[in-house]
Amino acid sequence: MQAYRIVASRGPANLTRIATPEPGFGQIQVRIKACGLNFADLLTLEGRYQDIPSAPFTLGMELSGIIEKTCDSVDNLAVGDRVAVFSGQGGLAEMGVFDSSRAIRIPDEMSYEHAAAFQIAYGTSHMALDHRARLQPGETLLVTGAAGGVGLTAVEIGKLMGATVIAHARGADKLAVAQQAGADHLIDDSEDLRSRVLDLGGADVVYDAVGGAAFKAAFRACKPEGRLLPIGFASGEVPQIPANHLLVKNLSVLGFYIGGYMKFRPDLVRGSLTQLIAWYLDGRLKPHLSHVLPLSQVAEGIELLRSRRSTGKVVIRTGD
Incomplete structure (x- = not known):
């Protein structure tokens, strides 16, 4: 089969042919239909991500497809099930x-492309907004990088x-694009972010996907x-946070990394995805895919992230 792999530590990634893996204890074999690209894939390629697997490994942190085989120890999923998998790689x-605990069934109404980007x-x-920040109705939410993969969903949610x-x-x-997702106010990167937000009354919650000067403002x-x-x-x-300024306004900085929750509270992740899929079926969430490319063009997809020319998600279609 074909796979986009890093063979050596900090080495380049290439599309290559490898043996098809067989499922072990607690695992499922999935015929992959689509894979969502994330900024973390770019950071992994550059050796800058906080959670890089040991080489060799195949890139791609989230996917969708059909279960082809299961191990006898798997009793919650079956051959033929349509699934989304938070794979990590x-x-x-x-x-x-993949471990069956990382898979969730997807409804027939959800396309493989949407499931892979979801x-x-x-x-x-x-x-982040519900469990960590406890965002409340009527509060003001500021989203930086609001047209990107995670930023656009923060606007929508x-x-x-x-x-x-x-x-x-x-x-x-x-x-x-952000306005179409529901944004009430728009601020261009060329404007004075701090003064514009203060003119609007200030922010109760900041969802920052950019860092640097945007976080400081x-x-x-x-x-x-x-x-x-x-x-x-x-x-x-990566911005440095002045602790003395936290005291003056009684501010809270809340770290969040969904991959960490997959390790110590996977139940929260699964519960969140169940709620999100219900909203999707109700038509309340509409994934924005700016590009859908074949596996042969995965390098071009990564470049779209690097150059920040994409909006929403870039999805790689890996199978028919």
Whole structure:
């Protein structure tokens, strides 16, 4: 089968042919239909991600497909089930073997492309805003990088949860995408973020996928008792947080990494995905896919993330 793999530590990734893996204890074999790309895939390729598997390994953190085989120890899933898998690795391939605990059935109404783009972006935003920040109806939510993979879902979910949403992004086209997802106010990257947010009354919750200068400005635009969620650092700069400023406004900075929850509270992740799929079936969530590419063009998909030319999600179609 074909797989997009890193063979040596910090080495390049290439599309290559490898043997089809067989399921072991507690595992399922999945014929992969689609794989969602994430900024973390780019960081992994550059050796900058916080949770890089040991080489060799196949890239691709989330996928969808059909179960081809199961181990006798698996009793919650069956051959033929349509599933989404929060794999962590292995999604950019034609076939894969994964722990059954990382798989969830998907409804017939959900396409494989939507399912592959769903788990990390929507799961991150829902758990961060609901479980960690406790976002309340009527509060003001500021989202930086609001047209990106996770940022756009934060706009959508924040609006669904009853917040007033301020979207911050680069350029009119990206801001238009955020507006379509429900943003109430739009701030271009060329504007003074701090002053614009303060003019709107300040932020109760900040969902920051950018880091760097955007985080610093958002930090200073918080209301008293504001909560900040550092979700990612697309700018390349991890901000340093002045603890004395936290004291003055009684601010809270809440770390969130959905991969960590998969290890110590997978029940929360599964519960979140169950809720999100229900919202999807009700038509309340509409995944935005800017590009759907074949496996042969995975490198081009990664470049779309690197150059920040995509909006929402980039999905790689790995099978027919």
